Amino acid sequence: xxxVEDLSISFGxxxxxxxxxxxVTEREIFALIGPNGAGKSTVFNVVTGLYRPSRGRVTFxxxxxxxxxxHEIARRGVGRTFQNTEVFRQLTAIDNVLVGRHAHxxxxxxxxxxxxxxxxxxxxxxxxxARRLLARLGLAEVADTEAGSLPLGYQKxxxxxxxxxxxxxxxxxxxxxxxxxxxxxxxxxxxxxxxRDESGLTLLLVEHDMELVMGISDRVAVLDYGRKIAEGKPRxxxxxxxxxxxxxxxxxxx
Amino acid sequence: MRRAxxxxxxxxxxxxxxxxxxxxxxxxxxxxxxxxVAIGLNLLSGYTNQLSFGHAGFLAIGAYTGALLTIHAPAxxxxxxxxxxxxxxxxxxxxLGIPCLRLEGxxxxxATLAFGFVVxxxxxxxxxxxxxxxxxxxxxxxxxxxxxxxxxxxxxLTVAVAALLILAAxxxxxxxxxxxxxxxxxxxxAAQASGVHLAAYxxxxxxxxxxxxxxxxxxxxxxxxxLSPDSFDVFLSVDFVAMIIVGGLGSVPxxxxxxxxxxxxxDSLAGFxxxxxxxxxxxxxxSMLFMPGGIASALRKLSxxxxxxxxxxxxxxxxxxxxxxx
Ligand SMILES: Nc1ncnc2c1ncn2[C@@H]1O[C@H](COP(=O)(O)OP(=O)(O)OP(=O)(O)O)[C@@H](O)[C@H]1O
Ligand SMILES: [Mg+2]
Numbered sequence: 351x352x353x354v355e356d357l358s359i360s361f362g363x364x365x366x367x368x369x370x371x372x373x374v375t376e377r378e379i380f381a382l383i384g385p386n387g388a389g390k391s392t393v394f395n396v397v398t399g400l401y402r403p404s405r406g407r408v409t410f411x412x413x414x415x416x417x418x419x420x421h422e423i424a425r426r427g428v429g430r431t432f433q434n435t436e437v438f439r440q441l442t443a444i445d446n447v448l449v450g451r452h453a454h455x456x457x458x459x460x461x462x463x464x465x466x467x468x469x470x471x472x473x474x475x476x477x478x479x480a481r482r483l484l485a486r487l488g489l490a491e492v493a494d495t496e497a498g499s500l501p502l503g504y505q506k507x508x509x510x511x512x513x514x515x516x517x518x519x520x521x522x523x524x525x526x527x528x529x530x531x532x533x534x535x536x537x538x539x540x541x542x543x544x545x546r547d548e549s550g551l552t553l554l555l556v557e558h559d560m561e562l563v564m565g566i567s568d569r570v571a572v573l574d575y576g577r578k579i580a581e582g583k584p585r586x587x588x589x590x591x592x593x594x595x596x597x598x599x600x601x602x603x604x
Numbered sequence: 605m606r607r608a609x610x611x612x613x614x615x616x617x618x619x620x621x622x623x624x625x626x627x628x629x630x631x632x633x634x635x636x637x638x639x640x641v642a643i644g645l646n647l648l649s650g651y652t653n654q655l656s657f658g659h660a661g662f663l664a665i666g667a668y669t670g671a672l673l674t675i676h677a678p679a680x681x682x683x684x685x686x687x688x689x690x691x692x693x694x695x696x697x698x699x700l701g702i703p704c705l706r707l708e709g710x711x712x713x714x715a716t717l718a719f720g721f722v723v724x725x726x727x728x729x730x731x732x733x734x735x736x737x738x739x740x741x742x743x744x745x746x747x748x749x750x751x752x753x754x755x756x757x758x759x760x761l762t763v764a765v766a767a768l769l770i771l772a773a774x775x776x777x778x779x780x781x782x783x784x785x786x787x788x789x790x791x792x793x794a795a796q797a798s799g800v801h802l803a804a805y806x807x808x809x810x811x812x813x814x815x816x817x818x819x820x821x822x823x824x825x826x827x828x829x830x831l832s833p834d835s836f837d838v839f840l841s842v843d844f845v846a847m848i849i850v851g852g853l854g855s856v857p858x859x860x861x862x863x864x865x866x867x868x869x870x871d872s873l874a875g876f877x878x879x880x881x882x883x884x885x886x887x888x889x890x891s892m893l894f895m896p897g898g899i900a901s902a903l904r905k906l907s908x909x910x911x912x913x914x915x916x917x918x919x920x921x922x923x924x925x926x927x928x929x930x
Contacts, residue, residue, distance in 0.1 A: 400793060420796035430797050438790035440854075441783070448780075449787040453799030455780045459808060462779040463772035473779055509794075516799060 351376045351552055352520055357396060357406030366392045367403070367576040374520070379546055379553045381563045381584075384573035385596060390556040391433050393573075394522050397554075398430050399423045410520065425453045429518030431509040433525050433556070439498030443489055443508050446497050447480040450515030483511045487541075502529040514545075521545070523555040527562050535559060539566050564588065572596065617763060621756040629755040633827045635867045636762040637820050642847040642859035643773050644816025649845070650854035651777075651785040652809040654704070658716035660840035661723035662814045666693045666821020667831050668727065668734055671742045674825070682745045682752065686765060686822040693818025694811045701810025705803050720841050727833040739832035742825045752826065762823050769816060773856050776812075785809055786854070843870065846884060850891045852898025861899045 352374040359367045367389045374380045382390050395401040397408055399420035408415040415423055438446050455476060457469040484493050487507040492500060497508055506526060513521060526542075527535045539562055545551045557563050563570060564584040572580040572587060574596040580587055587593055621629045641663060649655050670689040673680055680688075700719055707715055727734045734740060744753040752758050776782045787795040788805050796802055825831055843866055851862020869887070873880050895902045 398797060400796075419801075420793075421799050421801045424797050424799040432794065432797075436791045436794035436797075438787050438794065440790060441786055445783055445786075449783050449795065449800070450798045452780060452784055452787075457780050459776060459781045459812065462776050462781050465771075465775040465779075469779060512794075512798065 351378075351411060352397070352554065353407075353409050354393070354397070355407040357393070357403050357408065359392060359396060359401060359403040365576050367396070370406070370573070370576065370578055372571060372578070374552060374554055376552055377546055377550055378568045379542065379555070379566055381567040381570045382554065382556045382573060383558070383560075383563055383570060383587075388573040389576040390573055391524055392576075394430060394524055394554075394556065397423075397522065398428060424516065424518075427517075427519035428522065429513035429516050429520070430522040431506070431513055431524055431526060433528065435502065435505040435509055437497040437500075437505045437508050437512075439496070441497055442494050443484060443497050443500065443504075443511075444477065444480050444493040446508055447483055447511050447515045448476055450512035451476050451480065453516055480511075480515060483515055487511045488537075503531070503534050506530065510541075518551065520552045520554065523553065523557075525556055525558060527557055527559045535562060538562070542566055621759055626755050629759050630827070631867070631871055633755065633759045633762045633823075634871075635864050636759075636766045637823045637827060638844075638847065638863035638867050639860040640766050640769055640820035640823070641817050641844055642851060642863040643769065643856055644813045644820065645844050646848045646851075646854060646856070646859045647773070647776075647785070647816065648809045648813035650848055650852075650859075651782070651789060652806055653789040654806065654809060655709070655713050655845070656716040656813070657713050657838065657841045657845065658700075658718070658720035658723075659813075659817055659844045660836040660838065661716075661720040662693050662697065662817035663821040663824060663840070664723050664727060664831075664833070664836035665696055666690065666818030667825040667836075668740070668821075669693070669818070670822030671740055671825040671831055672733065674742055674745050675740075678743070678746065682747050682761065682826075683765075685745065686819050689822030690815045690819035693821065694815035697810045697812075697814025697818075698807065700814075701807040704810065705806055717838065717841070720836075720838055724833045724836055727836075734831075734833075737832060737834075739830055742829050742831065745826050758827050762827060765819065765823060769819065770856060770860070773816075777856060781805075781808070789854075842884075846888055848898070849888060850895075850898055852900030855898065855900035858898045858900030865899070 352372070354370060354372040357367050357370040358365065370389070370393065372393075382393060384390055392401065396403050397415060399415065399418060399422075403416070410426060410428060413426055418426070438449060441449070455472055457472055461469050481490065481493060484490050487510060489504060489507055489511060492504060497505065500508065506529065510523070510526065523542075527538055530538060542553060542555070543566055546553060567584050569582065570584050570587045571578055572590075572593050579592045579596055580590045582590070620632055641659060645656060645659050666689040669692045670685050673685040673688060677685075700716075704712055704715055728736050744751045746752070747761070750757070752761055784795065784800045784805050785808075787798065787800055788802060792802055828835070847862035847866045848859055849862070850865055851860070852858025873883060891898065
């Protein structure tokens with residue numbers, strides 16, 4: 351479904367990714383792990399069109415993503431969340447989710463300005479859907495609260511709700527459990543599994559929480575200094591000497 | 605409560621010409637015209653964070669377009685002339701907005717500032733049609749059989765047009781377009797990840813902003829009755845920026861309040877031209893320090909605090925009050 355081939359990108363002499371290839375298949379939960387600075391978020395930023403790689407190919411369901419602008423990639427069904435949450439801080443939680451619904455709504459500036467009945471109907475339906483999504487993520491109480499004033503755990507879930515509002519086929523989650531407590535992480539794990547099992551989503555996730563990664567992933571790829579050093583089933587990865595070496599070598603036990 | 609306030613406001617606005625001297629009717633018209641500009645500027649600066657110091661230029665384009673239509677096509681009904689003034693200005697907004705996509709912050713401010721100067725220069729150079737520094741006298745416009753020859757008639761025209769434009773702005777603000785504009789301001793990368801076409805919405809903000817300001821320009825020509833390039837200098841552009849800062853960035857009602865405050869202040873300080881920059885600077889700094897969200901947000905906070913102050917009427921803690929516009 352998503353295929354990344356021979357991807358390289360560097361920032362001022364630093365090779366953030368060198369010759370990386372990945373193949374994510376439909377309805378899979380694929381985890382990308384690795385020490386800090388390994389290039390995990392950079393993969394997300396290339397796939398979603400924010401960074402232009404110096405070499406490589408990225409295709410999603412037959413489309414060449416490198417030829418598309420970020421909003422076009424989103425409209426093809428690639429959703430994402432951000433490592434350092436990027437909620438629309440001064441918008442209410444429900445408005446955040448409604449922005450996520452943007453591509454599915456039709457009303458343009460003129461029809462909106464005249465407040466036509468069709469626009470009002472569309473708005474009402476979108477609000478209904480947004481409220482359901484907020485409720486599903488346990489955010490019903492804060493629907494009308496400014497997103498910037500919410501605690502981090504709430505902002506993370508709000509980003510997820512916003513991404514889901516677009517009904518993506520592939521969802522990229524950058525450290526979804528970062529800053530969550532163990533109970534919240536448990537709930538998140540169940541949610542991610544339900545998204546795949548019930549809604550048929552494909553998930554690519556970056557995560558430092560090994561319990562989560564090992565618990566729900568079908569496959570895991572390990573990055574170190576921009577290269578893939580291992581790939582396989584969670585159990586195989588946990589036993590791989592190169593992986594153990596990379597983690598111990600970086601002095602970061604995460 | 606809200607309904608009562610709106611009804612009172614409507615009665616005051618509509619009854620005003622019968623209660624105050626003629627000069628104040630003229631001043632009120634000017635406030636209404638400036639409110640439209642402030643809303644337009646807010647759609648650009650408050651909603652998408654693109655600061656403009658060139659809105660006097662847009663106002664001038666709308667004003668001269670409206671005036672020339674009134675002079676050379678007297679049969680054209682006023683609403684049509686105002687619409688054309690808005691559309692011509694919007695087209696210029698599009699032409700300016702596209703190259704400005706590459707600019708941010710200070711550079712954008714400089715580019716729009718330069719645009720304002722270019723417009724004034726153009727008016728001077730096109731003197732065969734604009735009469736340059738001699739100025740252009742604008743005849744009374746006609747609305748069917750009625751000539752809009754009195755301050756009161758012109759006041760009602762501006763109020764009617766402003767009411768429509770305010771309604772439209774509120775509708776835009778609370779639907780898909782308004783949310784997309786705000787999303788662009790809050791986080792460009794997250795907006796794009798939600799499928800929002802960044803360049804399209806930034807340009808749209810320019811076009812909308814120019815349209816509002818162009819219509820306001822057409823009204824300005826009719827209200828003032830005489831146009832000359834020096835009415836559209838950079839200080840006017842700064843006044844517009846002051847209106848949205850004092851009133852509240854990103855707020856439609858705030859735009860109207862800011863326009864009222866700055867226009868009235870300008871009028872009362874007319875005799876103290878030398879001290880104007882000083883007084884204006886002080887007001888701007890004070891408002892940024894003590895009312896960072898402008899009058900709109902100060903009022904909102906007051907009303908929330910007021911409601912919470914009375915036991916029994918306090919809103920449930922888990923449901924903070926939503927602003928009257930996003
Ligand atoms: N926009 C950028 N400009 C310059 N350097 C960058 C940029 N983005 C990433 N880098 C660099 O590329 C390398 C990989 O960064 P990346 O954010 O992908 O790491 P990561 O694996 O997500 O790490 P972490 O676990 O800390 O989030 C780092 O050395 C980082 O400093
Ligand atoms: Mg990262």
